[in-house]
Amino acid sequence: MNFEAVIGLEIHVEMKTKSKMFSAAPNSFSREPNTEIALLDMAYPGTMPIVNKQAVINAIRVANALHMTIDHELHFDRKNYFYSDLPKGFQITQQFRPIGRDGYLEVLGRDGKKKRIEIERIHMEEDTCKQLHFMDYTLLDYNRAGVPLVEIVSRPDIRNGTEAMHYVEAIRNIVLYSGTSDGKMEEGSLRCDVNISLRPYGSDAFGTKVEIKNINSLKNIEQALDYEIERQSASLLNGTPIQQETRRFDEASGKTVLMRVKTSAVDYKYFPEPNIVPIPLSDEFVNQAIATCPELYDAKKERYLAKGLNEADASIILSDIAMSRYFEKALPLVKNAKTLANFLIVEVNGYLNKNAIGIAEFPLDEASMAEISNLQDDGFTHKQCADIFNYCLANKVSPKEASSALQIEKQVVDEGAVLQAVNAVLDANPQSVADFKAGKDRAKGFLVGQVMKASHGKLNPAAVSKVMDEELKKR
């Protein structure tokens, strides 16, 4: 029997605000434990939550990017549970009136076709404190307690690991480019929990749900789900029923591992948060939040494609938001966006990888990079421009100084000069001409090399090659 996987995702995104969701404690991801706390975050009696405006703006922007209906009145609720990561004994969330409802995203499926994934809700809430578990004790760091979160809950429309991966990737791009979050899965600022069940094809009923928690990379989402589909299929075919349980993904083995069996659903006794009265949001406030949203990933990509980049180039540049910022600063200064993109993708990325640094530490500014890119479009070869690029970095000089120090001159493309040089070499090398005519293609390479050598590299190789083809035909 063949099974269909039914997958839903819950994604928690830590928002990149200056202060916390309900307190004015800093939210700056300090590594020093327990240094970013307000009394409210530790649940001191008498402290009252006050909603962070920027967090609301961020949530509106993400909701809009996910094509959701935005609630123009904020309501918060209490989710009650007793656990050491939650100082108040409850989490303030939006159970009954999420800020956004009924959205969707279009993502690429395994067959390469676009598929619409419906999104049930997006709501704001606060993060819990960070727990570090050791053999026989636990340490608590309250810096994370109260950090603003948005939770995005999909409908169970996803059918395999690839769709899930692309869905999370699209959400990561939205939160990253809207300025809502740095979206780093490996550091926990974007966390993904997955619910998956199997059912026979054609059935409308849902099977028993298994939860996989805290998957920390896009690739792992795909692997974890594809493994889980295989595991559950094998189990069902064996006649072993699936039990309701929570699992985690073990990266080393590429398998999901049982954490705990769920015996009963937890009753969180939700009720409206009495310390925050309903907050009406004016149309003007909501519209302004949307209108001032930074340009999103998809819009940028479209613009890059219109500038002449291909799909792969645009994706590589956009895969690093700092790289895309660099690209955009240089863009108005260049003659050809594609040339600039090629430099960033090959030379700049090569330099960054070699030196294990990010583009923020890259020593060449955007104007210099644009100057080098323009040299190529003015007739210098890519090799010459790459030499200038490397000389600039090695000697901390401007492209002009580098090109003068390297005595690089623009190559000659004048057909008359090239024709004369080609014929001189052909006349001097009759054997190579004969070899070429006899089918030895390598002889042409030798002849072109001789022309370049005789001209001390001043002739344009592409022009030499073209004229060489024409002249060889005549002989």
Added chain:
Amino acid sequence: MKEITLDVLHDAATRLLFDMSDEEYQTLFEEFKILTKQMETIGRIQGLDELEPMTFPFDCGNSYLREDVAEEPLPREEALANAGSVQDNEIKLPKVVG
């Protein structure tokens, strides 16, 4: 509804890390007696179950949102002052895994 006795108040105070005098316990106990009586009175109103629960006493709203400005946090020493045990500037507990 659970009966509020002095033992219940002592137990709650212990759980909430409160320290009160006997006189304060007695005051609280007397106040709870009044509250309980009021709740019983309200409970006698006919048709209560048919009403929607209310969070706020009247239809109210507040359009205030806090500007996203970070303020000086609590000094770490103060934040950790009430912790029973501290290690590496973190609060130390017996292992809890949920």
